[in-house]
Amino acid sequence: GRLDGGPALRRLDGRPVSSHFFGQSSFATYALTTAAALVRVPDGLPLALMGPLACGISTGAGAVFNTVRPVPGTQIAVFGAGTVGLAAIMAARNSPATRIIAVDRNESRLRIAAELGATNTVNAAADDPVKAIHDLCGGPADYSLECTGVISVVRQAADSVGMLGTCLLIGGAPAGAEFSLDHLTTLWGKRIVGVLGGSGRSDELMTTIMSLYAQGRFPFDRLVQYFDLADVQTALEQSYAGEVIKPVLRMP
Template sequence: MLRTKAAVTHGKGESFKIEDITIDDPKVGEVLVRIQATGICHTDLIVRDQYYPVPLPAVLGHEGSGIVEKVGEGVSSVKPGDHVVMSYSSCGDCSNCRSGDPYACNQFFELNFTGTMKDGSCRLHQDGRDVHNFFGQSSFANFSIVSERNVVKVPKDVPLDLLGPLGCGIQTGSGAVLNKLKPKVGSSIVIFGCGAVGLSAVMGAKVASCTTIIAIDFNESRLELAKELGATHTINPKDTNSVEEIQKITGGGVNYSIETTSRPEVLRQAVDCLATLGQAVVIGAPPVGTEVHLDVNTILFERSVIGVLLGSAVPQMFIPKLIELYKQGKFPFDKLIKFYSLEEINQASADSESGVTIKPVLKIG
């Protein structure tokens, strides 16, 4: 058992508190990682606020990068000293995992949002009681216990501090384009929302050789960054009707749309702006029970709405590809990142919510 610092969430909407906890040794198939850095994701904040009812107290964080400290029995893909990125949990046993689609794991919710490891127990403790984990990693801490299935070995010639967000937000946005939509060369795409996920989708669309890439946001500085990252057109909804402007730019409708904002009215726009045969991808995660109203006749004319989890990515295959694109200068995700210390986690969270920072990353190691 190891004593470590962690940012603990004790109650709904409460500030993160830097406190001492203990962490168990890795069990069979598990890995102990010394955290170097971790991104803060929108999902961490909505869990803090209990839109998703993960049991508390908990240590959140699910975009960790670090160095393998120790491995449990049976672990063969990594060894102490390896650099790793940590991503989502999957069971490895269900039909979807066995068919190579772990992002669609039948136990995805249980493994990532119920606060325990696969065996139903906790690895984190404080003052004699369990502290719940999150996404099978709880990376807002100096150390993390994860399943071997969560970790992705990464090269040592790329700064480890940068890589954590590849495990969720950046993988999600770029993967929605590259893994799920797989747009045709020369096609058109619109991205609603220019946060970390949306801007990653912009970069993915450029990699996929879309020739009309439309970015939509209220924040002008984010729209400027979207242009720098590959957007050919930008729209600020406070200045114009987004659907009408998209139809004007594309001559009748866009081939693909991605909705990242979690707002039902924006999802409606993402569907309404599609051309015939168009596809709309839903990424934004609103509170449980959120409903949306769509015109059935719009969908009837060969348009589709698709939900996407974690960019439909197999992290062990997709994250190394993103790193290689980054090394080639084709996927400059570092432009989204601003660093904070672990002790600055509440300021970093506030900056994320206010839009001051696109992707906060806590430097821990």
């Protein structure tokens, strides 16, 4: 709701409509917000392209920049090569991490992951991702990023890191979803960390990503395909089918 707790919109019968998801009101022609929630887009950058920074691009990138903070030699496994996972891969490419492994079931997304910075790719439809990651790293990875929200994948991400390793939960699972872990290997210092919104201030994080994009170091435009608002159903269908990574709707 609004800052006073009330709804901005109601149905014809008076029932309230939830209309401030993450404070974005993305489908509105205008949005009412606080100054603290605004991030200015520098002159010369395409405004329509910056939309995904509000949720998705900054989520994956911030998880790496603010939570992982790779040091030289860090080995990272990213589960899910969608918008969030690919943003994490691009962020890791701008760090001292030496091994960046992309895990997905879609070969076309694994190909773009390799082009955007993944040093290795694993097709989870053909190979056991935990074993593949251990083989590539010569043991468990230092960090795993679970970007799918699929509960069975959460366990794989947790199992792919070892003693003193960290598994980041980023993908949004359905409400009420639960997962289990092996107690003994988790007891040996393994950390399971939840990450929301990139774990940082939006103005600092988004401004950094925009600067990296302008420098050619964070080409997230390669993930975006534009659709007119009237074609929203096509955008949804192609997104669900994995044909488009990040659809962006443009208002008339």
